[in-house]
Amino acid sequence: MYNERFWKKSWDPEIKDLNPELWETTFVEAIRPTLEELSEKIAFVFFGIELTFGEIDKYSNQFANMLIENNFKPGDVIGINLPNIPECVITYLGTLKAGCIASGISPLLSEIQMQYQLENLGEAGRQVGLITLDIIFANRIIKFASKLSQLKLIITTNIGSFLPKIKQILGKLLKKIPSGKVTSVQNKININFMDILKNYSTDKPEIEITPDDIAFILFTGGTTGQPKGATLTHKNVVCDLIIVSNWLGWERGKGFAVSGFPFFHMGGLYFLEHCLYLGWGQALIPNPRDTDFIVKVIEKYKPTALVNVPSLFQLLLKNSKFRNLDHSNIIGCISAASPFPKESQQELESVVGKGKLIECYGCTETTALTTMNPSKGLKKLGTVGVPMTNIELKLLDPATGEEVSLGDPGEICVRGDMVMKEYYQRPEETKKAIDEEGFMHTGDVGIMDEDGYIRIVDRTKDMIIVSGYKVYSSKLEDILTKHPAIDIIATIGVSNPERPGSELVKAYIKLDPNYSYDGNEDALKADIINYAKEHCAPFEVPKIIEFAEELPYTLIGKIDKKTLRMQNLENK
Template identity: 30%
Template sequence: MTDRPWLSAYPPGVPADIDPSQYASLVELMEQAFRDYASRTAYSFMGKEVSYAQTDAESRQMAAYLQSLGLAKGDRVAIMMPNVPQYPVVVAAILRAGFVVVNVNPLYTPRELEHQLKDSGAKAIIIIENFAATLQACIASTPVQHVVLATMGDRMGFLKGMIINYVVRNVKKLVPTFSLPGAVRYNDALARGARAPFQKPVITPDDIALLQYTGGTTGVSKGAVLLHRNIIANVLQSQAWNAPVMSKVPQGEQPTAVCALPLYHIFAFTVNMMLSMRTGGKTILIPNPRDLPAVLKELSKQTFHSFPAVNTLFNGLANHPDFNTVNWKNLKCSLGGGMAVQGAVAKLWLEKTGCPIVEGYGLSETSPSASCNPVTSKEFTGTIGVPIPSTYMKLVDDDGREVLLKGHPGEIAIKGPQVMAGYWQRPDETAKVMTEDGYFKTGDIGIIDDNGFFKIVDRKKDMVLVSGFNVYPNEVEDVVAGMAGVLECAVVGVPDEKTGEAVKLVIVKKDPSLTEAQVKEFCNANLTGYKRPRVIEFRDSLPKTPVGKILRRELRDKK
């Protein structure tokens, strides 16, 4: 597909293409921000504000410390922390020193952590002490030689830091006992780095910036190799895409984004941290998005303009009794990604904030953003929008041929400057997902309309086959989520003697009096026979990843 029918859907001022060559590396992008916005606040965390100048100085010190360990250019350094001010400092340090960032989910088990550290070949890890016991359990089997130990209160000032650490360790008991001989405390590493020389390496656009491990929903977790130019491209694409609404932030007001998604996730890494660097914005760091009262309490003190989140977070906040303690009037951009946004959630969010959720789409392998609805949209489309600048998307069949029949589903394939270089040391896996003409096959099944808007009908493996008919869980979930009394729901396929598979529906109630009979009646009225759930189950909660994606496979495993 060489023509781009979707360009006609672009709002005025959004370019068809961006120029990722304006920076040689992410380091160049960050150092420009450190110069241009030195006096501005870069991060806000638990009442503490950290300036761009401070982020610059501390990341340079940490970069010098890491170089003093004898690591060579291109060596991998893992980060295992929640959203704390040390995270962006450490990212900047690793990249400035010429090393590769390996983002690690802090909630990993020892088995999962061991796999990622071994697979990436990480020689050093910077970890918050809350998860040090996990590292202790597996470090002997990994190539890690150097450990830097951070705490929640490290950069909060002496007294406040002591109080925070006391509460985390002794009141909330969030730090299991651990032993990591030879580990260096974060503040000590900074102090050593301040005394050490810093050698500025030559970094090119084709150098690796990070290994971003995929969630492993399709098998073993693999590292997507993201080059400096991949992330730069996606930052510039995101900035261009958001410009029609972010340009409306009043003069003199610093553009401010809520970072409730974890920074180890590529969505927050690029669209929060790196995009804010590019625009001189402030990022409000939320360490635990599952603690909704704490999130709302923090936001009630802040003015903010941009809020990237997942459907489950939008839904949880909009249904929370404290929702109206926050001033949502300055919100210009609510970006939904990571999972399908449900129509009922989008409707409620718009009613309550006046700012529509704009659904986008992407993957770790695409840095992540590939498509998005125009930010000027006023209504929920139920689509993943159109490819963003410099991006091409098409549908392909199982043989890799383009699906040209309108309305016919095919696997979504993506080409653009944000697409990864491949999977880390897995040429066989890379070959499976890359086409000869440079498209990345996503594993998501979609359709495209005449205007170039793509709609996901599901992941290849999540599809339920009922008597030969394809049932897409997203569709059934979207219908049921619109029912009064339903807070959340998820659909999976379960084995069935008669039909091969049957649809199983799991519901979290908003109204405790909701019954199975009412759900069946609603489904009968809204879904054709083969799409109706055969099994209906009520639960107190749905299993989710730390990012908020519903873990369908866990629902499938438990009959």
């Protein structure tokens, strides 16, 4: 049934499978027409600063030449620990131009998590570089940088470095621009980002790159909740770019986008690539929760597209200024990364225009997108659309591995040239995720209807979705169990009443019988939360803690999270 790809009947009439030879190229070559032919066009805006594609091309050449002159070779890795600021874009592109691998590292991670990712990137003898904010360097990186032998280069910048000097000074005095003291780390190359733009050549670097070379290593919990680096080749990236751009039919060089997706996230990075490929301008949003700022950007630049996680769309809907804007320029609002309640979808379309919301689905391991609602045809609210061109997809029963019937839930499995090469240095995990036939088992459960539209219904590994970020409960529990008061812990996602479609982390805890305290449960809960804040990313920290004498177990001895979820609903 699935091999017949019956969903092609739901494609827009002009959509056909593409010639795979189209993506036998590198990302750098794929965007070269944009950089050269649209060099005078605005590529990015950042707090009033406008950068052209030509400037981005020149600055990224300088970054690439800096890497080359500091003995970084093709295949070495640069960790990019930045919010959405100009340096982030320049670093991604410059890294690829040098033949190196780019790896987004979330600024929200704890120092322990950052250290783990950098250590993993240095496996197999690769040299590692890191670019980070001065405030992150001072508060976190400095604590472990000297311990990492493969970390050879540290580049620092400030969130306001591209702003005029007077704005930088005022911003720091008024504490609107955070900053931290940067000191040299012994046996590392230490560079200030802005010095790169003063001291290195703007000439195009002469480095040979092939479609099969790795472009990105992006960390994900994958399907088991453990941090793993999904390795994406240039071919993976270009394949998905061409498929999606063909699907949407958006006109090259004639659009402007606003997105709150962070570039360290696959969704944000993909859309950054998409704008570079299409020659579209994009607003850089360093703080996606600042909806007043986003509204000002929308009002000034009148974007063609808005691309966000559902929770950000919901925050925007709560802002009356957003509701009162003229949204007639918008041709598409793309939503991905977490469930979007149908009621909220309808509300968004009542503001921006009916038929403009395009829900889609994908994962890091499939280079972002694999299913999407049609650009022009029937969009079924509450679904993530149908499989796009050049993609094979089937739903399997996770227990039996057999194909499920239409209308029945099954794990989404994907095959195509957009599927990652492997989990970096994790061959056993790769075997678990990609089967012998080349299908990527995503760990997400969906239901497909008779037209091929998919509705996501569950997450096989108990992932919790907090404002679009995935919280992997098994990893979180491993960390929190180290608190001396905790004997057994189970975490689940519970509905966030303030953000429909988003969840809060709730922890059920059985206390260690050997742990003694004064009986003040509120104080103990506060202590556990503080411990979580020290060791976890902010979105992973439990918002609700409930102590229990015993936790429920399944017949085979696993903690029964289904029962915990039911109990939580019953107690509301």
